[in-house]
Amino acid sequence: MTDQIGANWAGTYEYTAARLEHPSTVDELRAIVTGTDRVRALGTRHSFNDLADTAGTLVSLADFGDAPEFDTERMIVSVAPGIRYGDLANWLQARGFALHNMGSLPHISVAGAIATGTHGSGNRNGNLSTAVSALELVTGDGELLAVDRSHPEFDGFVVALGALGIVTRVTLDIQPTFDIRQDVYNDLPWSSVLSEFEAITGSAYSVSLFTTWVGDSIPAMWLKTRMDAGEPTTMPPTLFGAVAASPDPQRSIADGGDNMTVFGGIPGPWSERLPHFRLDSTPSNGDEIQTEYFVDRARSSEALSAVRQLAEAIAPHLHVTELRTVAADDLWLSPAYRRESLGIHFTWKNEPEAVRALLPRIQAVLAPFDARPHWGKWNSLEAPDVAALYPRAADFARLAEQLDPRHRLRNPYLARVLGL
Numbered sequence: 227m228t229d230q231i232g233a234n235w236a237g238t239y240e241y242t243a244a245r246l247e248h249p250s251t252v253d254e255l256r257a258i259v260t261g262t263d264r265v266r267a268l269g270t271r272h273s274f275n276d277l278a279d280t281a282g283t284l285v286s287l288a289d290f291g292d293a294p295e296f297d298t299e300r301m302i303v304s305v306a307p308g309i310r311y312g313d314l315a316n317w318l319q320a321r322g323f324a325l326h327n328m329g330s331l332p333h334i335s336v337a338g339a340i341a342t343g344t345h346g347s348g349n350r351n352g353n354l355s356t357a358v359s360a361l362e363l364v365t366g367d368g369e370l371l372a373v374d375r376s377h378p379e380f381d382g383f384v385v386a387l388g389a390l391g392i393v394t395r396v397t398l399d400i401q402p403t404f405d406i407r408q409d410v411y412n413d414l415p416w417s418s419v420l421s422e423f424e425a426i427t428g429s430a431y432s433v434s435l436f437t438t439w440v441g442d443s444i445p446a447m448w449l450k451t452r453m454d455a456g457e458p459t460t461m462p463p464t465l466f467g468a469v470a471a472s473p474d475p476q477r478s479i480a481d482g483g484d485n486m487t488v489f490g491g492i493p494g495p496w497s498e499r500l501p502h503f504r505l506d507s508t509p510s511n512g513d514e515i516q517t518e519y520f521v522d523r524a525r526s527s528e529a530l531s532a533v534r535q536l537a538e539a540i541a542p543h544l545h546v547t548e549l550r551t552v553a554a555d556d557l558w559l560s561p562a563y564r565r566e567s568l569g570i571h572f573t574w575k576n577e578p579e580a581v582r583a584l585l586p587r588i589q590a591v592l593a594p595f596d597a598r599p600h601w602g603k604w605n606s607l608e609a610p611d612v613a614a615l616y617p618r619a620a621d622f623a624r625l626a627e628q629l630d631p632r633h634r635l636r637n638p639y640l641a642r643v644l645g646l
């Protein structure tokens with residue numbers, strides 16, 4: 227089946243593919259892959275750049291595969307690639323289970339999110355890709371391949387940018403369900419951020435700091451506290467100099483409104499507190515551009531001070547910056563590969579020219595920190611600089627050559643950013 231392709235979720239990138247197909251079986255998918263010169267998988271279109279695009283055939287797996295299946299002895303769930311995280315979260319919660327973390331948006335597909343190392347926050351929480359214990363994929367040669375953590379190169383398969391194959395099944399680690407409370411603190415002094423960063427981001431299961439870079443304080447700090455770990459049932463009125471916000475359950479620094487998950491310290495299931503946005507509402511009109519860079523968390527203070535030097539240039543074009551932490555992992559192309567990380571995220575106004583002009587300046591001040599870009603967001607870094615940030619990049623290139631010898635899965639993004 228083919229139809230109009232259109233743009234990404236934000237409306238900032240128009241796909242150039244010749245056609246969009248919706249296979250519903252592995253055999254249909256294999257026939258598409260082997261019958262074309264160029265093919266890429268499309269998730270829920272939430273990336274901001276040309277990462278998913280191809281000159282040939284785009285494949286959506288939104289209608290592909292069976293319902294989730296779980297194994298409560300091994301504590302894993304196996305899911306279709308196109309399932310949205312929010313739907314999976316509700317399915318697991320209804321059965322008493324949980325994922326370790328969620329991104330801010332529950333509308334993204336599992337296969338699309340793990341392909342880019344999508345993350346939430348938490349000093350001890352790896353990105354969403356770290357929960358993947360097994361994958362099935364149709365390689366660039368049309369072969370169906372199953373790999374799990376026992377495969378010697380499994381760490382190369384997960385954050386794979388769609389370059390190794392089209393994923394047809396994903397197995398994720400699960401754990402017993404847990405409750406979370408969300409609390410908001412306002413006016414966190416920059417002096418605290420710079421001197422006590424690790425303590426601040428370690429003060430709850432998941433911590434997000436929101437800033438526009440100007441001023442002496444950060445307007446909002448969101449704490450998502452797990453209620454099953456002996457955590458306090460009341461929160462202090464002040465924390466690191468920030469003041470507890472009045473318990474307005476729907477307060478949002480980004481854009482306000484009732485599209486946010488519940489705040490005000492009201493405990494609720496992980497599935498309804500770990501994402502920032504609610505699944506049953508649209509997060510915004512999408513009129514935005516996003517960028518994110520990951521640096522060594524041990525150097526947070528220096529890196530944040532470097533970006534702050536550009537505050538006056540950044541602020542006019544910015545909706546908001548969110549600062550989150552991600553635990554180190556071993557996934558070859560993960561932005562948190564072997565590095566405890568701070569993610570410095572920018573939600574820009576839809577002002578492409580201004581953003582394009584700013585990115586090299588931000589990258590220049592972050593260059594001393596070997597800042598790795600978020601694969602699904604805007605950056606102007608190019609190979610070989612990007613490859614140099616990833617010690618296993620050459621191994622990944624070899625794996626991509628092995629699984630996609632005809633280069634069907636290659637596209638201009640992979641050439642430009644990774645040199646593939």
Ligand SMILES: Cc1cc2nc3c(=O)[nH]c(=O)nc-3n(C[C@H](O)[C@H](O)[C@H](O)COP(=O)(O)OP(=O)(O)OC[C@H]3O[C@@H](n4cnc5c(N)ncnc54)[C@H](O)[C@@H]3O)c2cc1C
Pocket residue numbers: 235236266267268269270271272273274277278287307308329330331334335336337338339340341342343344345346387388389391392393394509516600602603
């Ligand atoms: C409002 C908003 C909020 C966001 N919040 C966060 C956040 O909190 N944290 C974060 O890290 N990122 C965040 N992102 C970025 C987003 O999570 C990533 O860009 C993610 O990759 C999008 O997933 P998707 O399903 O839309 O995939 P797409 O953007 O459609 O595709 C992304 C990549 O996945 C590949 N892919 C998709 N399906 C398959 C498959 N079946 N097999 C192989 N490859 C596949 C594509 O080929 C492409 O390379 C946000 C984006 C938006 C728009």
